[in-house]
Amino acid sequence: MSDTTLDSAGPARPGPxxxxxxxxxxxxxMMILAPLFLDRFTVNVLTRSMIFxxxxxxxxxxxxxxxxxxxxxxxxxxxxxxxxxxxxxHMGSGPGLMALGLLLxxxxxxxxxxxxxxxxxxxxxxxxxxxxxxxxxxxxxTQLIYSxxxxxxxxxxxVGYFGLDLSLGGFFRLAGLCxxxxxxxxxxxxRSDAGRVLTAIRNNETRCAYLGINTQxxxxxxxxxxxxxxxxxxxxxANASGVVAPENTGFVFGTQLVVWxxxxxxxxxxxxxLGAVAIDYLSAQLSGQLPFLWQLVVGLMFxxxxxxxxxxxxxxxxxxxxxxxGPAAAAPALVPIARRARGPASDAPLLQIERLEKAYGSxxxxxxxxxxxxxxxxxxxxxxxxxxxxxxxRCMTDGQAASGGTVRVNGESITGLVPNRIVAxxxxxxxxxxxxxESLTVAECLRMARAAHERPSFTRRxxxxxxxxxAIEILRLTGLDRQLGAEVSLLSHGQKQSLELAMVVAxxxxxxxxxxPTAGLTKAERTTIGxxxxxxxSELGLAAILVEHDLDFVRDISxxxxxxxQGRLVLDGTVEEVVNDDIVKRIYSGGDHG
Amino acid sequence: MTLILDILTTAAILFVIxxxxxxxxxxxxxxxxxxxxxxxxxxxxxxxVGQLGxxxxxxxxxxxxxxxxxxxxxxxxxxxxxYARPLDAILATWGLGIxxxxxxxxxxxxxxxxxAPLLPxxxxxxxxxxxxxxxxxxxxxxxxxxxxxxxxxxxxxxxxARAVIMNEALAHVLGLxxxxxxxxxxxxxxxxxxxxGVLLTPLTSVDPNMGLAWLVGSFMLVxxxxxxFAALALACLLLGGAQVLVSTFLSPILGGITVAVLAAIxxxxxxxxxxRV
Numbered sequence: 001m002s003d004t005t006l007d008s009a010g011p012a013r014p015g016p017x018x019x020x021x022x023x024x025x026x027x028x029x030m031m032i033l034a035p036l037f038l039d040r041f042t043v044n045v046l047t048r049s050m051i052f053x054x055x056x057x058x059x060x061x062x063x064x065x066x067x068x069x070x071x072x073x074x075x076x077x078x079x080x081x082x083x084x085x086x087x088x089x090h091m092g093s094g095p096g097l098m099a100l101g102l103l104l105x106x107x108x109x110x111x112x113x114x115x116x117x118x119x120x121x122x123x124x125x126x127x128x129x130x131x132x133x134x135x136x137x138x139x140x141x142t143q144l145i146y147s148x149x150x151x152x153x154x155x156x157x158x159v160g161y162f163g164l165d166l167s168l169g170g171f172f173r174l175a176g177l178c179x180x181x182x183x184x185x186x187x188x189x190x191r192s193d194a195g196r197v198l199t200a201i202r203n204n205e206t207r208c209a210y211l212g213i214n215t216q217x218x219x220x221x222x223x224x225x226x227x228x229x230x231x232x233x234x235x236x237x238a239n240a241s242g243v244v245a246p247e248n249t250g251f252v253f254g255t256q257l258v259v260w261x262x263x264x265x266x267x268x269x270x271x272x273x274l275g276a277v278a279i280d281y282l283s284a285q286l287s288g289q290l291p292f293l294w295q296l297v298v299g300l301m302f303x304x305x306x307x308x309x310x311x312x313x314x315x316x317x318x319x320x321x322x323x324x325x326g327p328a329a330a331a332p333a334l335v336p337i338a339r340r341a342r343g344p345a346s347d348a349p350l351l352q353i354e355r356l357e358k359a360y361g362s363x364x365x366x367x368x369x370x371x372x373x374x375x376x377x378x379x380x381x382x383x384x385x386x387x388x389x390x391x392x393x394r395c396m397t398d399g400q401a402a403s404g405g406t407v408r409v410n411g412e413s414i415t416g417l418v419p420n421r422i423v424a425x426x427x428x429x430x431x432x433x434x435x436x437x438e439s440l441t442v443a444e445c446l447r448m449a450r451a452a453h454e455r456p457s458f459t460r461r462x463x464x465x466x467x468x469x470x471a472i473e474i475l476r477l478t479g480l481d482r483q484l485g486a487e488v489s490l491l492s493h494g495q496k497q498s499l500e501l502a503m504v505v506a507x508x509x510x511x512x513x514x515x516x517p518t519a520g521l522t523k524a525e526r527t528t529i530g531x532x533x534x535x536x537x538s539e540l541g542l543a544a545i546l547v548e549h550d551l552d553f554v555r556d557i558s559x560x561x562x563x564x565x566q567g568r569l570v571l572d573g574t575v576e577e578v579v580n581d582d583i584v585k586r587i588y589s590g591g592d593h594g
Numbered sequence: 595m596t597l598i599l600d601i602l603t604t605a606a607i608l609f610v611i612x613x614x615x616x617x618x619x620x621x622x623x624x625x626x627x628x629x630x631x632x633x634x635x636x637x638x639x640x641x642x643v644g645q646l647g648x649x650x651x652x653x654x655x656x657x658x659x660x661x662x663x664x665x666x667x668x669x670x671x672x673x674x675x676x677y678a679r680p681l682d683a684i685l686a687t688w689g690l691g692i693x694x695x696x697x698x699x700x701x702x703x704x705x706x707x708x709x710a711p712l713l714p715x716x717x718x719x720x721x722x723x724x725x726x727x728x729x730x731x732x733x734x735x736x737x738x739x740x741x742x743x744x745x746x747x748x749x750x751x752x753x754x755a756r757a758v759i760m761n762e763a764l765a766h767v768l769g770l771x772x773x774x775x776x777x778x779x780x781x782x783x784x785x786x787x788x789x790x791g792v793l794l795t796p797l798t799s800v801d802p803n804m805g806l807a808w809l810v811g812s813f814m815l816v817x818x819x820x821x822x823f824a825a826l827a828l829a830c831l832l833l834g835g836a837q838v839l840v841s842t843f844l845s846p847i848l849g850g851i852t853v854a855v856l857a858a859i860x861x862x863x864x865x866x867x868x869x870r871v
Contacts, residue, residue, distance in 0.1 A: 136857075143848065143850055252806070262685060
């Protein structure tokens with residue numbers, strides 16, 4: 001999904017943790033003092049608004065950062081609120097039962113979200129499907145509550161139970177402190193190395209998968225954890241308001257959360273929190289005097305904002321900051337890491353393709369492909385447009401792509417495996433069009449390539465970047481090592497190609513697949529990439545398969561050439577054999593189209 | 595017999611309501627979340643026609659024209675900038691739905707409105723007496739379905755629209771004015787939503803939020819149907835049928851979520867839904 005307009009989103013600059021902490025403490029102090037200065041009505045309304053603001057922060061993490069548009073947070077919130085209210089109504093309200101209510105208000109949404117996440121995020125699922133499910137869940141939960149009879153209070157909800165024994169001001173402080181804690185934790189998380197994975201998924205989920213990151217698992221985990229947070233908000237709401245109603249779980253409330261998040265500024269955490277508080281508070285203030293007009297104004301603002309300012313009001317602030325500070329973030333220092341020792345090489349060849357076939361209906365794109373690649377080889381795959389070269393690459397990296405035959409890596413078949421599992425077996429793939437993360441920095445992109453090897457930190461941003469020596473070499477040769485802090489969208493076409501190559505090499509693959517790595521590059525850039533590839537294969541023992549149109553380039557660097565024509569492998573031999581072959585001459589002079 | 599007629603007419607009503615949404619989704623690849631608001635607009639056109647003392651049948655052309663004109667404006671100013679951001683288009687049209695709902699509330703008040711019944715009474719079918727109006731809805735669905743197949747298969751606009759559905763970039767290169775095709779398609783889709791709104795008036799109460807209940811159902815049906823009207827008809831028949839059966843034999847409340855739950859399951863098993871039908 002293209003979202004270039006969101007490039008300015010994201011926690012732009014790394015702020016020292018202590019400064020954030022100091023701000024959080026100041027905010028917490030304000031929350032504790034505020035009830036002394038506010039009237040009853042305001043305290044009451046703001047308590048509710050701040051609970052809703054917690055929900056807006058979770059929507060922002062899912063939608064603003066990860067790109068999952070969800071209306072389902074209302075269902076998890078409602079499930080948590082109802083879990084609490086049902087315990088308090090039907091079982092009573094001692095401290096033990098209150099603890100049970102809190103526990104259930106977390107566990108019920110978490111269990112629900114785990115099931116929903118499993119249903120929603122499967123390999124190949126679409127963005128629309130996640131949105132569809134996020135609509136279904138609140139509807140189902142609401143209907144279950146309607147049909148729950150006295151258990152759930154049906155359409156009138158539950159009321160008249162005894163919640164936490166706190167004053168109005170006490171609830172205000174509790175809600176406020178929870179909000180501050182959630183915002184603080186969210187900000188620390190999104191600025192950490194692990195938090196940047198969310199932005200990477202939003203930018204380019206395919207690339208994430210081909211870096212060995214299990215994006216489905218990340219999304220399921222995020223949905224589940226945030227459902228727990230949402231459930232706690234539900235617990236607070238059930239106690240503070242003293243009433244839960246089916247509307248609290250409905251998808252209309254879910255859309256409201258999205259509206260607040262959008263108006264506040266998606267991808268900023270603070271924006272949605274402030275947006276939720278401000279709009280909900282103003283709604284309460286104005287709904288007495290001009291109820292419909294106010295809703296109308298909110299609706300209009302929302303439409304205008306989505307069209308013209310997709311990053312919300314917060315974009316005004318961050319945009320200004322960006323101009324003042326300049327875009328470059330602090331760059332980490334490069335540290336070489338020792339080469340990962342691979343397990344004892346099996347006797348089986350690194351890559352073994354047998355009678356591979358790919359068909360769309362009755363149309364065969366690939367037929368009877370048999371090919372073996374051993375460590376240290378640099379195999380070039382040539383052939384005219386439409387010969388099936390890119391399809392063959394895909395069949396080697398996606399176990400669900402082929403329609404017949406087998407692909408074995410180190411003797412084990414990859415049939416049925418998803419790309420991130422195949423990457424884990426030592427295959428790295430560079431795409432034809434540079435596939436990188438536009439709104440991350442160069443260093444962050446490279447860190448993503450290492451994310452499957454070393455778990456990124458959830459709390460901080462490392463100031464070193466550990467990469468295998470060959471990847472550092474590529475960065476040096478292409479000058480990218482001096483631009484580690486630059487945002488990728490500012491790089492040239494050639495630099496993006498080099499960056500992607502460095503990312504793939506950073507995976508430490510045993511076999512590297514490159515789809516036209518030199519297309520559109522200058523002569524100098526080509527030579528650099530050629531040198532790098534030769535070093536990787538002849539000195540470090542990697543194998544490489546290269547799809548290439550430039551025959552001179554192929555002749556210079558390959559150890560073997562494979563010719564593909566109309567979905568069949570017509571020739572497999574040394575450079576000399578292939579270049580002098582009659583068939584190849586005919587194919588390339590266009591005489592063989594009969 | 596009543597059960598069979600219930601299933602058929604429920605499917606027909608779902609079909610009529612979802613057609614406008616499918617038209618837009620098929621060609622523009624955009625989910626029009628203001629669809630519910632357009633149903634409401636259509637229904638209020640019927641109310642307005644009634645208040646003016648015109649023949650209730652006039653509500654159909656009026657609602658189509660009003661829906662199409664407003665749809666044309668919507669496409670131009672709201673949807674067009676968002677073709678590259680389909681999820682944002684969902685949100686912008688949802689916001690528009692809020693605006694429309696509030697405008698209607700300001701104009702007509704938030705109370706439930708009633709319209710004159712178009713076709714009161716019942717008819718005898720093989721010994722069962724059944725609401726004439728629901729039978730009329732069935733007829734209307736068949737007419738709209740056939741009309742659309744003719745439009746898509748037999749006219750130049752349909753040919754262009756199919757070209758855009760299959761390969762928009764190519765259609766554009768071949769000299770088709772894809773921008774205009776989108777615009778016209780959006781207008782037709784919105785006009786149809788208006789028609790469907792009128793059709794609903796005798797069956798449900800008319801209030802500013804009436805479209806909402808139908809929006810999610812038709813959205814689900816369209817997701818299952820993909821881009822084909824035949825698939826939509828099948829989806830309406832199967833899911834609508836399941837809804838009637840669940841409502842009759844289990845509980846009306848569970849019946850209300852049947853379509854949504856089944857659609858979600860179908861899409862999980864077969865992400866393309868019925869689109870290959």
